[in-house]
Amino acid sequence: MELRGRTRHGAAVGAVRRHFDRLGDREWARQDSDATSRVSLEVHRRFLRRFVPRGAHVLEVGAGPGRFTTELAAQGCRVVATDASPAHLSAHGRRLRGTPAERGVLRRELLDVRDTSRYRDGEFDAVLAYGAPLSSTPVASCDALRGLLRILVPGGVVVASVVSLLGTWRHHLPDTGDPADATAAGCGDTDAPPPVPCRKFRWGDVVALVTEAGGTLLDGSASNWASLGDRDTLARLESDRERWRRFLEHEIAACAEPGTRDGGTHILFAVRR
Numbered sequence: 001m002e003l004r005g006r007t008r009h010g011a012a013v014g015a016v017r018r019h020f021d022r023l024g025d026r027e028w029a030r031q032d033s034d035a036t037s038r039v040s041l042e043v044h045r046r047f048l049r050r051f052v053p054r055g056a057h058v059l060e061v062g063a064g065p066g067r068f069t070t071e072l073a074a075q076g077c078r079v080v081a082t083d084a085s086p087a088h089l090s091a092h093g094r095r096l097r098g099t100p101a102e103r104g105v106l107r108r109e110l111l112d113v114r115d116t117s118r119y120r121d122g123e124f125d126a127v128l129a130y131g132a133p134l135s136s137t138p139v140a141s142c143d144a145l146r147g148l149l150r151i152l153v154p155g156g157v158v159v160a161s162v163v164s165l166l167g168t169w170r171h172h173l174p175d176t177g178d179p180a181d182a183t184a185a186g187c188g189d190t191d192a193p194p195p196v197p198c199r200k201f202r203w204g205d206v207v208a209l210v211t212e213a214g215g216t217l218l219d220g221s222a223s224n225w226a227s228l229g230d231r232d233t234l235a236r237l238e239s240d241r242e243r244w245r246r247f248l249e250h251e252i253a254a255c256a257e258p259g260t261r262d263g264g265t266h267i268l269f270a271v272r273r
């Protein structure tokens with residue numbers, strides 16, 4: 001039984017690794033590809049700054065090409081940067097070496113979020129898991145979150161984002177109008193076949209996940225609200241620096257309201273051990 005469980009786990013880890021390896025360096029470009037993605041990036045950045053203490057010892061899970069490692073390093077954090085994909089981990093090295101952010105990187109390690117057993121209880125002040133790691137483990141997200149909480153000091157924080165069920169539907173409204181058609185897509189780049197299973201969350205699922213894992217939910221946010229709307233208007237707003245600055249303030253405040261948490265492509269949340 002145990003062996004079969006391990007084999008299944010190994011196969012699932014392999015599928016995640018192959019899928020994200022294939023995506024390669026596209027993740028970096030995707031995050032900056034349009035105004036909607038740039039809003040999401042800014043929401044993620046500010047949420048990180050709110051909850052990850054300056055100078056913290058951080059495990060970053062699913063670090064990808066390293067945008068948020070750069071942010072953590074700018075906050076004086078010391079980061080163990082990890083990812084399930086060897087290709088993404090190499091891209092991380094290529095992007096950061098020779099930049100000031102590299103000073104914040106303690107080491108790079110291959111790691112699937114489902115198995116953090118190599119780390120000691122209380123080893124880190126914070127865990128950052130932005131993007132998809134907790135969505136790419138459909139049946140194990142609670143065990144994975146429990147594992148992340150275990151390696152935190154008491155009072156330490158997991159800051160994460162997962163793919164939003166209703167927001168994904170809103171963003172990719174399919175011709176059929178059927179949410180299942182939009183929400184069956186995999187995590188990451190939806191064009192890359194075959195997609196790994198992707199758990200998409202409602203805000204209520206996030207609350208349930210955190211409760212089941214034994215953490216204390218500190219706050220949450222959508223990655224977008226108004227910025228999932230009219231793309232032309234958004235582009236015009238972005239072309240005017242002052243209007244864009246004001247829009248971002250309103251948008252980020254709106255994303256944090258309880259009524260909008262399901263409305264973006266991702267749901268962000270912070271959990272205290």
Ligand SMILES: C[S@@+](CC[C@H](N)C(=O)[O-])C[C@H]1O[C@@H](n2cnc3c(N)ncnc32)[C@H](O)[C@@H]1O
Binds near residue numbers: 113129188
């Ligand atoms: C969408 S990218 C996000 C990268 C980065 N965190 C960011 O937000 O810019 C998701 C990353 O998570 C990694 N990933 C996906 N599933 C994972 C898992 N089960 N364990 C660890 N990393 C995983 C992928 O290889 C990929 O680099």
